[in-house]
Amino acid sequence: MAGYGVFAQVYDKLTLNVPYDQIAEYYDGKIRKFRDGDGNFLADAGCGTGNLTARLAGLGYDVIGAESSTDMLSEAMNKPHDGVQYICQDMTELDLYGEADIIVSTLDSVNHLSSAADIAKFFRAAALNLRRGGLLLFDFNTIYKHEKVLADNVFVYDLDDVYCVWQNEFSPVDNGVDISLNIFAEAGDGLYERMEENFREITMPSEQVEKLLSESGFEILEVREYLTDSEPGAQSDKLMFCARKK
Numbered sequence: 001m002a003g004y005g006v007f008a009q010v011y012d013k014l015t016l017n018v019p020y021d022q023i024a025e026y027y028d029g030k031i032r033k034f035r036d037g038d039g040n041f042l043a044d045a046g047c048g049t050g051n052l053t054a055r056l057a058g059l060g061y062d063v064i065g066a067e068s069s070t071d072m073l074s075e076a077m078n079k080p081h082d083g084v085q086y087i088c089q090d091m092t093e094l095d096l097y098g099e100a101d102i103i104v105s106t107l108d109s110v111n112h113l114s115s116a117a118d119i120a121k122f123f124r125a126a127a128l129n130l131r132r133g134g135l136l137l138f139d140f141n142t143i144y145k146h147e148k149v150l151a152d153n154v155f156v157y158d159l160d161d162v163y164c165v166w167q168n169e170f171s172p173v174d175n176g177v178d179i180s181l182n183i184f185a186e187a188g189d190g191l192y193e194r195m196e197e198n199f200r201e202i203t204m205p206s207e208q209v210e211k212l213l214s215e216s217g218f219e220i221l222e223v224r225e226y227l228t229d230s231e232p233g234a235q236s237d238k239l240m241f242c243a244r245k246k
Helices: 005-016 020-034 051-058 070-077 117-127 143-150 206-215
Strands: 040-046 062-066 084-087 100-105 128-140 152-159 162-171 176-188 191-201 216-224 239-244
Touching: 005 070, 005 162, 005 176, 005 191, 020 051, 020 128, 020 216, 020 239, 040 051, 040 117, 051 062, 051 084, 062 216, 070 084, 100 117, 117 128, 117 206, 128 143, 128 206, 143 162, 143 176, 206 239
Parallel strands: 040 062, 040 100, 062 084, 100 128
Antiparallel strands: 128 239, 152 162, 162 176, 176 191, 216 239
């Protein structure tokens, strides 16, 4: 997630409704289900402001949080982060200190990569940094979510000291969504500063994701509707992929 300087300043305020404890427990459950042995060296690729990273450390993992945005990383490091070591690295170019037992990538991080080629590059980097038998787990927004949920919609966040207009533009050519944020943040003396942020999310059929994983040296263990154990359906808006390095 290179850049995201403005977004980093308000990210935590705009994501107060995210059930971080539930998500951490969900990942922990999947890891316990599939890991072989008791290795607990975990890397969080694209860790953002560290909300989930810290919770995974709280569950007993030895965690490295990797993030390419220095602004996001600064927000993470300004929070209590016992048990977490943060490094400034692009998730497509991971270079960890030794082989990890588990790599996770959460909260749309894979969708924020710029192309299918970059997603494949991340999978290959994950494989290089995992021990044999290690796990890769990540969530992934579906075409249904981009086309029907995000779509061309506008979302407004009206908080005590932040006002944000979130505008989406769906592209049927590649199922991507261009996102534009207009943010008004309190600057003191009752004045607000206007800031802008623009980024893009991409997606693809789950079969293509599985193909890229297989080509990168992974065995697909499970694909489920996010935060459930349900099989993916036509209206699933986010999926959870669990894979093992061969």
